Amino acid sequence: ATPTALMVGTGRGAQLGILIKGPEVLESTRKVDTVVLDKTGTVTTGEMSLRDVVAAPGEDRDEVLRLAAALEHGSEHPIARAIVAGATESGLELARVEGFESVDGLGVQGVVDGHAAVIGRPKLLSDWSIDLGPELEAALSAARNTGATPVVIGWDGKARGILTVSDTVKATSAQAISRLRELGLTPWLLTGDNAEAARTVAAEVGIDPDNVIADVMPADKVSVVQRLQGEGKVVAMVGDGVNDAAALATADLGMAMGTGTDVAIEASDLTLVRGDLRVAPDAIRLARRTLSTIK
Numbered sequence: 447a448t449p450t451a452l453m454v455g456t457g458r459g460a461q462l463g464i465l466i467k468g469p470e471v472l473e474s475t476r477k478v479d480t481v482v483l484d485k486t487g488t489v490t491t492g493e494m495s496l497r498d499v500v501a502a503p504g505e506d507r508d509e510v511l512r513l514a515a516a517l518e519h520g521s522e523h524p525i526a527r528a529i530v531a532g533a534t535e536s537g538l539e540l541a542r543v544e545g546f547e548s549v550d551g552l553g554v555q556g557v558v559d560g561h562a563a564v565i566g567r568p569k570l571l572s573d574w575s576i577d578l579g580p581e582l583e584a585a586l587s588a589a590r591n592t593g594a595t596p597v598v599i600g601w602d603g604k605a606r607g608i609l610t611v612s613d614t615v616k617a618t619s620a621q622a623i624s625r626l627r628e629l630g631l632t633p634w635l636l637t638g639d640n641a642e643a644a645r646t647v648a649a650e651v652g653i654d655p656d657n658v659i660a661d662v663m664p665a666d667k668v669s670v671v672q673r674l675q676g677e678g679k680v681v682a683m684v685g686d687g688v689n690d691a692a693a694l695a696t697a698d699l700g701m702a703m704g705t706g707t708d709v710a711i712e713a714s715d716l717t718l719v720r721g722d723l724r725v726a727p728d729a730i731r732l733a734r735r736t737l738s739t740i741k
């Protein structure tokens with residue numbers, strides 16, 4: 447491979463909105479046959495909005511929203527931003543939080559107005575030995591069936607309500623995925639979100655339901671990449687979040703959304719500057735073309 451042609455390749459990449467860490471990245475880009483896509487912020491906009499708040503029997507809806515927003519104030523997760531915005535729109539004044547703590551891939555916890563509170567995946571509440579009860583269980587599955595993302599809040603040992611947020615698929619995602627397919631690549635969807643929400647997004651963008659992996663803890667995103675590699679696949683991972691960084695570093699090719707976190711960008715070989723997923727197939731086409739002119 448002539449270094450000059452590789453340099454030209456990386457230069458052309460920059461014009462297309464692709465930042466390439468080094469010329470050698472083009473070689474792994476060319477070989478990729480499998481593309482694992484993070485859902486939130488990669489295939490979807492990651493700008494979630496609050497759709498619904500359901501209070502447990504005997505609880506007050508505004509109080510559920512007020513405490514939830516207070517807890518989420520310290521989190522940068524898109525779910526957190528949606529809940530805080532929802533409370534602000536409702537004119538609620540946020541309560542004080544002490545001992546805020548984020549539990550990676552599960553939710554957040556802290557002491558709000560003197561109440562030990564937790565919000566996030568149902569699993570986080572069961573870790574706290576908090577039972578949802580039949581009403582909230584029903585509300586949870588109803589919300590999931592719409593393809594949205596419900597989270598549960600509890601305090602003082604009791605489940606208090608469900609807050610449902612939803613996201614929108616980026617206008618360019620379906621086209622990006624069909625272009626990846628045209629290049630002979632198999633797209634996968636990988637997310638910490640629930641299976642119904644993941645399947646809804648997959649259907650919208652044209653990813654096979656068999657290639658959807660949901661309810662994945664951040665640490666297990668790496669295992670998914672390794673498993674596919676173990677099957678002989680050459681894997682590209684596309685992600686934006688802190689929770690994607692390890693998988694981005696493990697993949698044969700890590701592609702970060704330029705709109706994502708610095709941690710994801712640092713862990714990646716390649717950055718899609720404008721956060722447009724269509725640039726992922728562009729990168730692969732560029733690598734193939736650059737290297738075929740060399741050989």
Ligand code: ADP
Pocket residue numbers: 484485486518521523525526550551552553554565566567595596597636637638639640662663664687689
């Ligand atoms: P993704 O892979 O889609 O980026 P994450 O790993 O960030 O998802 O989160 C997985 C799940 O953990 C979310 O769908 C949500 O249920 C829960 N979760 C994570 N962070 C928060 C938070 N700040 N507040 C409430 N729930 C959260």
Ligand code: MG
Pocket residue numbers: 484485486487488685686687690
């Ligand atoms: Mg993400």
